Amino acid sequence: MLTARQVCTFYLDKQMYGVDVQSVQEVIRYQEMTEIPLAPDSVVGLINLRGQIVTAIDLRRRLGLPCRADTELPMNVVVQSDDGAISLLVDQIGDVQEIDIDNFESPPETLQGASRRMIRGAYKMKDRLLLILDTERAMNVALLDD
């Protein structure tokens, strides 16, 4: 399952999510984006990250969550992939959390739709659940954009 014990957490629609901290290259503020006509819905634009062109994927759209208000600017979680860096747009950034592997559970069968395949499981924290995102699947827009 998840080998790393540390996850970088962030929020989407008030729910806490996390990705393996090893895969995160950096977290940056909202950047101006160039929109891409004809691109899949969740691919919202291209960002110039110090000379490197990074594709931005809006995780809200990706997970089928309601769109954020126009006044709210998303944050960029830049993660590394085989295909270069990808930016995941999230609402807010949380702390890096230490994870106890015993408290991990796979997503329940009742969780259906696009998000099921992108969520590896949930960590039961004291007061809330931390959903672990499968970044590879989240980035592979061809996989689930149907």
Add this chain to the structure above:
Amino acid sequence: MIEDDELLKDFVIESQEHLASVETQLLELESSTDCIDVAKVNNVFRAIHSIKGVAGFLNLKTLESLAHREEEVLNRLRNHEVRPTSQVINTLLRASDCIKGLLESITTSNEQDVSEHIHALESLLKNPNNLIVSQVQSTTDDSDSCVAITPNESNTSVPAKAVNPEVIRDFLIESYDSLEQLEYSLVTLEQTPQDSELLNAVFRTIHTLKGSSGFLGYGKLESLAHATENLLSDLRNGTCTFDQAIGTALFAAIDLIRKHLESIETESTEGDFCADDVIKRLGALSASGNSATAVRANSPSATAIPAAPKRSTSINRPVAVPKPKQEQHAVVPNAKVAPVDGDSKSSTESTTASSAAAESTIRVDVALLDKLMTRVGELVLSRNQILQFACSLGNSDLQSASQHLNLITTELQEGVMKTRMQPIGNVWSKFPRLVRDLASICGKSVRIEMEGKETELDKTIIEAIKDPLTHLVRNNVDHGIEKPEVRVAAGKPAEGCLTLRAYHEGGQVNIEISDDGGGLNLDRIKSKAIEKGLITVEHAGRLSDREASQLIFLPGFSTAEKVSNVSGRGVGMDVVKTNIEKIGGTVDLQSREGQGTSVKIKIPLTLAIIPALIITNNGNRFAIPQVNLLELVRLELADAEKSIERIQGAPVYRLRGRLLPLVYLSQVLQSKANGPSTSDCINIVVLRVDDRQFGLVVDRINDTEEIVVKPMGKQLKGVPVFAGATIMGDGKVALILDVLGIAHLSNVLSKDRNRAHTDSTSRAKEAGLDNQTLLVLGTGNNRRLALPISQVARLEKIPLESIEYTDNQEVVQYRGTILPLIRLAKHFGIKDTETPVDGLLNVVVYRENDCNYGLVVHRVIDIVEAACEISRSSQRKGLLGSAIIHGHVTDLVDLPAVIKQLVTKTKITSKVCY
């Protein structure tokens, strides 16, 4: 001593590299006295052995004998017969230092005294403290008996696995490189068997390969290389001469060696290929030369004696040993050599030169260069921003500093670009072999000539053109060049000639591949195309020769009667074309019946930076690669209503009388309009894709710029209309439009490519005189003249009173130069008494050899696109002939001829122009 400076220099560089690693590895060995790290000892051994081998070959006796002694100690170390005590390591280190010293003064190395080190090394082996096993033979002073001791053991006792994978990788890279070079050299050798220098180089390469594979424990490879080496050695002695049989055998050996290398690469062991045949063949060839070598060659099992090549080298080299005195030194390596007063000045000079050369080349990972390139791109952007700030702030210090930054950044960018450039010769080097093999399969005789091998191209492009070029070369040999008997019957030399030419032209690289063969058989091409249903019969009848020759680029086309294993499957030329076009290049084919075919490829220097037109649509900027761009048309909104017509809803625009299909970028991108368009005009970007033209309607046209092309992530691979992205001067990202993708998406280009060929007019530009865009001019008496629009620089109206005279020649001042005027009517003896009513002369400006000429005509009638068959050729100089254009008899002007006449008549030279 040794004439070949280049060889010496290479050797010094190589050896210094070897020695650099020797020192650290020896020190590490010393720290682990108890267990010997065999891999490390092997590395050191290999380094020293290479030095020894080459030194022997280059007749550097002193160096050779020292390296030999050191190697001997290392060999014992490797076989666990000697312990790496500090005394042993010290002596080895000092010996290595001495070798270093010898290398630095390589030209006088033979005169130096190294006996102290040699004795030290020898005494090591006699000192029982250093020995582990007692049965080791005591060393004798006779070097030959030392040599024969252990190498076969070493091959078995040191399996390849024990060797650092890095070392194996290096070995593979080196060997692949040298094999490629080897093939090229062998082909050259076939032409010039007397070239002893080249033969030496070949020998040396094989020898190195043999040595390296031996020490890495690749026995099969070694025995193969050994057999090859023997044959080469005989060639060098002159006991046999290079002929085709030998060449073929050597090539076979090289192929087998390559197979082994590939298997080492993929499966990390030697392949299971049977080398006996090849070795026997090599042996037999060598045996036919002399008996002494035959013995060696016929017993390839006695392979791994590393000193054997050295022995044969020193014995069998009557040519390379100019002084018999030194031959004596070779026999008695321990003998003290009295220092000879050489030309000390020249020796120091060459020392500095060689050590400088040693530091002048390094191997760099391409990924690192790519990263550097990206960083430089960022730097360029930051620079642009700083320049803008500096200008707006108006601080002169800041401005001068930013100017400096500007300059340095540009230079840096150019420098980094250059690091990625490679000579095209790297791709070509495999062609001589390819041509040779193909020719012998096809029973033809073909010579290959190369021009401009040093022409440089970006590495990515080099990779991209490798396959298309190979294909073209194959085609030329298989289809282009005729069999010898056919050639002789046609009055041509039996040997065909394939010429590869590369040169820079206008920021692009041109590559020409031409043969002197039979040319294309156009009738057969046409009938084949009809047979395959690629074109219709009546269409075939209308094709010009040029158009017919382009048919071979259609997918699925092949005229070969039978599919050979060389080519003729009909998947060739269209793939070549697509691949070249993919990197923004063009392919053009010219053929003359009976005289040969020539394929000309034009490709950009680099893919990383391309010129592009920047446009704005819906507030977003896009880049359109300049390659696809033909022209820009701007329509005032008022006219636009009228001039854009619709055929069943499909918008078209009449561009010089032809219907240009229009595509609206907003529609293609399905972008929601941000309110009504504010612009007061319509901008049409006329683009060419394949053989079609279409107009892309955009909101605004900004500028042309050089852009850095960056790839897009895989998330966007499914979007067909973008070719990539780039970063603009303000740091924002702009998308690069893929013109081909847009054409497909908007159905400009139907999947069925055949239709393109019914549209013959679109190719008028390239189609030569029989189908051209012409400027039709009127002179007195209703006579019409026409000239190709491509020759016209500008149309001007010049007031009569501005005409001045120089040397009886009418001239006007034009853009700061003197423009000679030619009255076309007068030139052709047409009565042209009418003076223009408005006092303005119609002048057609024509440019040739950096000089402008003005042709005065009565009026400019029209620009027409016409397939004008010259129906009556003219005897008159300056006229190509007459044709019927749009119902009028029109004379076609041969402008270059007119200018030539004028220049010779009035002696207007380019000097007068300025």
